[in-house]
Amino acid sequence: MDQKKNYREKRLNNFSIAKITAVVNPVSANGKTGRHWPEIAAWLKAEGLDFDYWLTAGPGQATELTRRALQQGSRLVIAVGGDGTANEVINGFFTPEGPVSEAAAVAFIPSGTGNDLSDTLQIPRNYREAIKHLVLSPLRRLDLGRIQYAGHDGNFYSRYFVNVAGLGLDGDTVARVNRTSKALGGFVSFLWGTVVSLLLYRNREMAIEVDGRLIFKGPVTMVAVGNGRYFGGGMCIAPRAVMDDGLLDIVIIHNMSKPDLLVNLPRVYRGSHLSHPRVESLSGRRVVINALGVALLNLDGEQPGRAPIEIELLPRALNLKG
Structure with a gap:
């Protein structure tokens, strides 16, 4: 056995003998995931997994299939798809009672439109490299956010999120992008959606509390709460965010004009926007926003509802x- 193979087996550790389930969204990235799943599966097997x-058949089913897999003894669930699938x-x-299995772990093979979670976690977008990353990376623990929000039907819901939750311009953008085919890919689709939404958007009056303290009340372009x-x-909306530091990073864009937003949009991609006088950044553990x-x-690239949150x-x- 060569040294590299031996290293992989050590990294796999208990997962090489534990039950593993992949939950695959075949329609993510305009069906790209489904078309490439046979080769992804072959590469997983080639790495000793x-x-x-299971292939999902509609919205929400990845949650049901994951829960079923864990209840049937899976110790590792691999999400194959985009940010919404993750x-x-x-x-x-x-x-509602708590974790299904405290010992189980999740892994991600990014195959969606945006793949923003994989950027934060530094998971390669190339399928084969992502699988190698999964195999060789150590197990670690991440923080999560739990959000309560108003659904479009007027009822209140509770969900978990791992990446970013936001209100305002980004919510409008995600709603617009998710109504399109996303055939142009993540960057172009979201850039187009952002520019169109920006031109049509009107800033909202919001009240933002962090850890029980009123931070701001007034017109807001958007607020992002980043894990x-x-x-x-x-x-790179929350460039200071760290996913295991016990804190949420809150970024507020205060009542910025449309020309100012357009001029400063490239800074958001670079993560250099926090120095703008109308941008406020802080951290905390509990955030309440009314509008x-x-x-x-x-919410992680999906648009399930609205404020209050x-x-x-x-x-x-x-x-x-991974």
């Missing part, structure tokens, strides 16, 4: 392999 897999899989690790750094197809009128929610940090709540 023995696994079962969010659904993570929610499958929990019930991770990236959203919107590559925008006058409709302020749409962006309440977010709390759950430190070291998720095991990550």
Whole structure:
């Protein structure tokens, strides 16, 4: 046995003998994931992973399949798809009573439109390299956010998120992008959606509380609550965020004009926007936001509802392999 293979086996450790399940969204990235799944599966097997897999058939099913896999004894669930698939899989690790399995871990093979979570976690976008990263990386624990929000039907819901939740312009952008085919890919789709939304958007009146203290009340362009750094197809909205530091990073863009937003949009991609006088950055563990009128929610690249929202940090709540 060569040294590299021996190293991989050591890194796989208990996962080489534990039950592994892949939850695959075949329609993510305009069907790219489904077309490439046979070769992804072959590469997983070539790296020594023995696994079962399920293909999702609609929204929300990745959560159900993940929960079923964990209840049937899976110790590692691999999410194959985009940021929305990753969010659904993570929610499958929990019930209203708590974790389904505290020993189980999640892994991600990015294959979506935005793949912002993989950028924060530094997971390669190349399938084969992502699988090697999965195999060779140590197990670690990530913080999670738990959010309560108003659904479009007027009822209130609770979900977990791992990357970024936001209100305002980003919520409008995600709603617009998700109504399109995304055939142009993540960067172009989100850039187009951002520019169009920006031209049509009107700033919202919001009241923002962090850890029980009123931080701001007035007109806001958008507010992002980041456990991770990236959203919107590559925008580094929360460049100071660390996914295991026990804190949420809150970035508020205060009542910025449309020309100013357009001029400063490249800075958001670079993560250099925090020095702008209308941008405020702080950290905390609990965030409550109310809004006058409709302020749409962006939750890990999906658009499930609107304000009001309440977010709390759950430190070291998720095991990550990769």
